[in-house]
Amino acid sequence: MSVAVVPVDLLELFLRFLALSMLSIGGAVSVAPEMHRYLVEQRSWLTDSQFTGSIALAQAAPGPNVLFVPILGYQVGGLVGAVVAMVGILLPSTALSLWAGRWGAKRRDAPAVKAFTTGLAPISIGLIAATAWVLSLPFVKDPEHWPGALALMALTVAVLLRTRISPIWLILVGALAGGFGFV
Amino acid sequence: MMPRSRRDLFLTFSWLAMQGFGGVLAIAQRELVDRKRWLTREEYLDIYSVAQILPGPNVVNFSLMFGDRHFGLSGALASLGGMLFLPMLLVLGLAAIYNQFSVIPEVAGAMRGMGAVAAGLMLAMAAKLLAALRRNPMGPWLCGALMLASFIAIAVLRLPLVWVVLALGTSGWCAARWCIGRERAKS
Numbered sequence: 001m002s003v004a005v006v007p008v009d010l011l012e013l014f015l016r017f018l019a020l021s022m023l024s025i026g027g028a029v030s031v032a033p034e035m036h037r038y039l040v041e042q043r044s045w046l047t048d049s050q051f052t053g054s055i056a057l058a059q060a061a062p063g064p065n066v067l068f069v070p071i072l073g074y075q076v077g078g079l080v081g082a083v084v085a086m087v088g089i090l091l092p093s094t095a096l097s098l099w100a101g102r103w104g105a106k107r108r109d110a111p112a113v114k115a116f117t118t119g120l121a122p123i124s125i126g127l128i129a130a131t132a133w134v135l136s137l138p139f140v141k142d143p144e145h146w147p148g149a150l151a152l153m154a155l156t157v158a159v160l161l162r163t164r165i166s167p168i169w170l171i172l173v174g175a176l177a178g179g180f181g182f183v
Numbered sequence: 184m185m186p187r188s189r190r191d192l193f194l195t196f197s198w199l200a201m202q203g204f205g206g207v208l209a210i211a212q213r214e215l216v217d218r219k220r221w222l223t224r225e226e227y228l229d230i231y232s233v234a235q236i237l238p239g240p241n242v243v244n245f246s247l248m249f250g251d252r253h254f255g256l257s258g259a260l261a262s263l264g265g266m267l268f269l270p271m272l273l274v275l276g277l278a279a280i281y282n283q284f285s286v287i288p289e290v291a292g293a294m295r296g297m298g299a300v301a302a303g304l305m306l307a308m309a310a311k312l313l314a315a316l317r318r319n320p321m322g323p324w325l326c327g328a329l330m331l332a333s334f335i336a337i338a339v340l341r342l343p344l345v346w347v348v349l350a351l352g353t354s355g356w357c358a359a360r361w362c363i364g365r366e367r368a369k370s
């Protein structure tokens with residue numbers, strides 16, 4: 001931490017994150033560049049590597065990737081900072097999605113509402129496939145590790161399509177295979 | 184099948200979240216659709232589609248909408264709490280010790296292995312959800328075109344998600360509205 005943080009700063013952080021919440025279409029990661037500009041470049045509360053480390057850690061740990069936000073907050077202002085950042089980034093979007101979910105559920109059979117989910121369904125699948133692609137790219141490009149990583153991916157897909165085993169076992173297999181140097 | 188109580192929601196969503204290395208939604212599909220059967224593939228895709236175009240993390244929106252359907256606001260808070268509480272404690276704990284451990288080669292290897300499995304989980308989810316398109320009024324060609332367009336826009340062209348969702352979402356809505364109208368006129 002390069003700069004001391006006072007309560008007024010935490011209030012400002014809270015207000016900033018409240019505003020970013022409504023812009024975070026596609027997840028909190030989509031406003032990460034904006035957070036970087038504010039926390040690292042403008043206020044110098046965090047270093048560059050603290051910032052990217054927070055995102056990497058949230059992606060590696062279980063749970064939603066939005067958890068990089070409380071890590072950022074924690075590094076700025078301890079536990080209070082973590083809570084302030086998390087509540088800020090979630091409160092507006094949460095209120096909106098509760099309202100939108102109810103509004104849509106009531107009118108589920110109206111053609112205009114039905115067209116919404118009908119039209120989005122194939123786009124969602126395309127986006128999921130794109131995410132799979134983006135996630136696997138670092139492994140596929142890695143000359144040292146790609147055979148093991150591809151084998152693990154193939155195993156995962158096969159097990160998921162053919163059995164009803166819980167994914168936690170596959171994650172465990174992945175961690176062990178990686179830890180013992182097979183991936 | 185349905186969640187029995189708010190506690191059931193909280194515990195189920197905690198279990199989902201704690202398995203979610205590199206993304207919780209693939210796990211949610213597995214547990215809620217394939218294993219618990221609380222949702223059909225079509226219902227899952229419905230909630231998922233809405234959750235992702237709204238601002239905020241997809242998983243968070245998904246948990247809220249699912250919980251709200253069953254027990255109203257308190258159900259929404261129960262599933263959201265399950266999704267966030269334990270992982271947040273864990274991740275803050277990890278943040279405190281991360282720098283010492285990330286340099287150990289075994290740890291880096293384990294992270295890589297889990298990352299590959301996470302990529303496989305997403306791929307399998309896409310493959311499974313394809314079946315949900317069978318009853319889509321837009322038919323296989325329009326569905327295929329929209330799917331391919333969104334894949335290329337994000338994976339190949341790396342366009343910002345907001346614009347992709349706005350542009351393709353609008354086209355998808357118009358196409359779907361037209362097809363639904365035609366289908367209803369027939370029957």
